Amino acid sequence: MDVELNQLTFQKMSYESAREISCWTYPSPYDIYSMDGSEELVQELVEGNYYVAYDSNQQLIGYFCYGHDARVPGGYKIGLYEDQSFVDVGLGLKPNLTGAGLGKSFLEKVLSYLHTLDYTSFRLVVLTTNKRAIIVYLKAGFVPKMVFSSPVNGKNMEFLFMESDKENLGL
Numbered sequence: 105m106d107v108e109l110n111q112l113t114f115q116k117m118s119y120e121s122a123r124e125i126s127c128w129t130y131p132s133p134y135d136i137y138s139m140d141g142s143e144e145l146v147q148e149l150v151e152g153n154y155y156v157a158y159d160s161n162q163q164l165i166g167y168f169c170y171g172h173d174a175r176v177p178g179g180y181k182i183g184l185y186e187d188q189s190f191v192d193v194g195l196g197l198k199p200n201l202t203g204a205g206l207g208k209s210f211l212e213k214v215l216s217y218l219h220t221l222d223y224t225s226f227r228l229v230v231l232t233t234n235k236r237a238i239i240v241y242l243k244a245g246f247v248p249k250m251v252f253s254s255p256v257n258g259k260n261m262e263f264l265f266m267e268s269d270k271e272n273l274g275l
Contacts, residue, residue, distance in 0.1 A: 126145045
C-alpha cells in the first residue's frame with residue numbers, strides 16, 4: 105500500500121473507524137497491541153480523545169489518543185501523571201504499515217496537530233519490547249525517564265516512560 109504522509113487529515117474517531125481499528129491484529133512480537141473487536145472497545149474509541157489519520161488518498165492509516173486515554177494504569181501508582189504540564193500521547197499505525205519507516209513521520213504529524221491545540225510538552229509510555237517504536241521516539245527527540253511494570257491482560261509487562269517538549273521535537 106502506497107501511503108503519503110505529507111498531507112494527513114485527522115478527524116475525531118467515528119463509529120465506523122473505531123469498528124475497523126478494533127479489529128486490527130499485529131504479528132508477533134507486536135500482537136500485544138492487537139485489538140479484540142468488542143463493542144466495548146469500539147465505544148471507548150468513539151467516546152474518548154481518539155482521532156483517526158487519513159492519508160491524501162483518504163485511506164485510514166492510523167490513530168492517536170491523548171490525555172487520560174493515552175495513560176497506562178500502572179503509571180498512576182508511581183506518580184507518572186502528577187506533572188500536568190505534559191500531555192500524554194498514544195498512537196498506532198495500521199498493522200500492514202508498521203515496520204515500513206513511517207513511524208517518525210506519523211509521530212511528528214500527530215505532535216504537530218496536538219501543538220495546534222496548544223500542547224507543547226509531551227509524554228508517552230511504550231512497552232520495552234517494542235524496540236521499533238522506541239527507536240522512533242528517540243529519533244523524534246523523546247528522552248527516556250524510567251522503566252516500570254504494569255499489568256496487561258493479566259500479565260505484568262515492562263514499560264518505558266519518555267517525555268519531550270516542542271524544543272526537543274523541533275515543532
